[in-house]
Amino acid sequence: MKILLAEDENDLREVITDYLEYQGHTVTAVPNGKEALDRAGSDAFDAMVMDVMMPVMDGITAMRRIRESGNTLPAIFLTAKGEVSDRIEGLDAGADDYLTKPFALEELHARLRALERRRRDYRVRTMTLGNLELNTETGELKAHNTISLSQKEVRMLSCLLAHTDRAMKAEELIREVWPGEDAGEGSVRIYISFLQDKLMSIHADVEIREDEDHSFRLQEVPNV
Amino acid sequence: MEDIYGGKRDVMTAVMNRIIRYIEANGKRHEQETGNKLYEHLSCRIKSEESMREKLARKGLEVTAENALHAVHDAIGVRVVCLFIDDVYETVRLLKDMSGCTVVQEKDYIRDAKPNGYRSYHMILETLENGEKYSAEIQLRTIAMDTWAALEHELKYKKSLENTELIVQELRRCANELAACDVSMQTIRRIIKEA
Known part of the structure; x- marks a missing residue:
């Protein structure tokens, strides 16, 4: 893995760098958040380890700015404090995990491995049902023809594709497509309409059915 | 050099105008009934001497008036x-009802897009004029499909282009995105109508 490490304490920075490099990783070590932000923008990394309390720019600000730039790199932050609010702030700023100092280097390494594993699992690119193929990365939907989907359409369809064994309630789709937003059943129905027309336009042998209790399921239509 | 259409241009123009007038009349009626335009614009042409000769030669056919009028079907194009x-399909439906004309071939490249992304509805109409059979190719499409086709046409005739493969791939992506917009706008239009 190529790891970006931001830590202002020289000794600790060196110990972590040596350990991770000994484990076969490449480490780019910087002493503050500002430099971490710059490096994250100019280089490609597989993961990021960031201290919270640092001079010039603290870890939480740097993390937030990195996320704002669209970077989804897995990130762990290190905190000296056992403060709950500190950890919440860090996670909300976009970190995936945290470690409280002092910590065991082996544990840091294990958490990095876990993040990498999870990122790999999430990188499912193609979902299929019948003659339908959805590339969740490019948003390309393919059956007899191909058509592009918007981000929300991709989220809704991949959610339906992931649960073909049962009907999805409108609230479940709202949680998936509009996380943390105030969306209603009307919005769900509009996007279901978008998807239904697109499925038809590419001759998919798959359709979205609405059950009586206003839940939705994706199912194959044999021999249209 | 003898005219590739063997002096039949006037009759061909008459056939073409009959089709145009029919579409225009129906467009007017549709607009009066619904308040919406049936089509945005209408164009027609008689295939040029040069491209007809080129086409016949390319197809390995003898370059004669008989072949120009009967072996290929796009001497008259609308x-x-x-x-x-939806308006494309409505126009298709109207053309099928045109008296004195028979639809002899239909290709729905909107539902079955060509591999490069091309989308349009093609039909070949056949009609009698002065006791002789004439055919005309009608191409129907949305503005988005028309823009795409114009760009693809430019690409096709550009010989010196670097990264052609990438351009072709991006053009196919554009076709998919335009198709997505066409379908989404259709959905929105229906939702508005039903509201």
Whole structure:
């Protein structure tokens, strides 16, 4: 893995760098958040380890700015404090995990491995049902023809594709497509309409059915 | 050099105008009934001497008036460009009802897009004029499909282009995105109508 490490304490920075490099990783070590932000923008990394309390720019600000730039790199932050609010702030700023100092280097390494594993699992690119193929990365939907989907359409369809064994309630789709937003059943129905027309336009042998209790399921239509 | 259409241009023009007048009349009626335009614009042409000769030669056919009029079907060409996909299909339906004309071939490249992303509805109409059979190719598409086709046409005739493969791939992506917009706008239009 190529790891970006931001830590202002020289000794600790060196110990972590040596350990991770000994484990076969490449480490780019910087002493503050500002430099971490710059490096994250100019280089490609597989993961990021960031201290919270640092001079010039603290870890939480740097993390937030990195996320704002669209970077989804897995990130762990290190905190000296056992403060709950500190950890919440860090996670909300976009970190995936945290470690409280002092910590065991082996544990840091294990958490990095876990993040990498999870990122790999999430990188499912193609979902299929019948003659339908959805590339969740490019948003390309393919059956007899191909058509592009918007981000929300991709989220809704991949959610339906992931649960073909049962009907999805409108609230479940709202949680998936509009996380943390105030969306209603009307919005769900509009996007279901978008998807239904697109499925038809590419001759998919798959359709979205609405059950009586206003839940939705994706199912194959044999021999249209 | 003898005229490739063997002196039949006037009759061909008459056939073409009959089709145009029919579409225009129906467009007017549709607009009066619904308040919406049936099509955005209408164009037509008689295939040029040069491209007809080139086409016959390319197909390995003898370059004669007989072949220009009967072996290929696009000596007369009409293009209807609509705002929405539904309007394309409505125009197709109207053309099928045109008296004195028979639809001899239909290709729905909107439902079955060509591999490069090309989308349009093609039909070949056959009609009798002065006791002789004439055919005309009608191409129907949305404005988005028309823009795409114009760009693809430019690409096809550009010989010196670097990264052609990438351009072709991006053009196919554009076709998919335009198709997505056409379908989404159709959905929105229906939702508005039903509201």
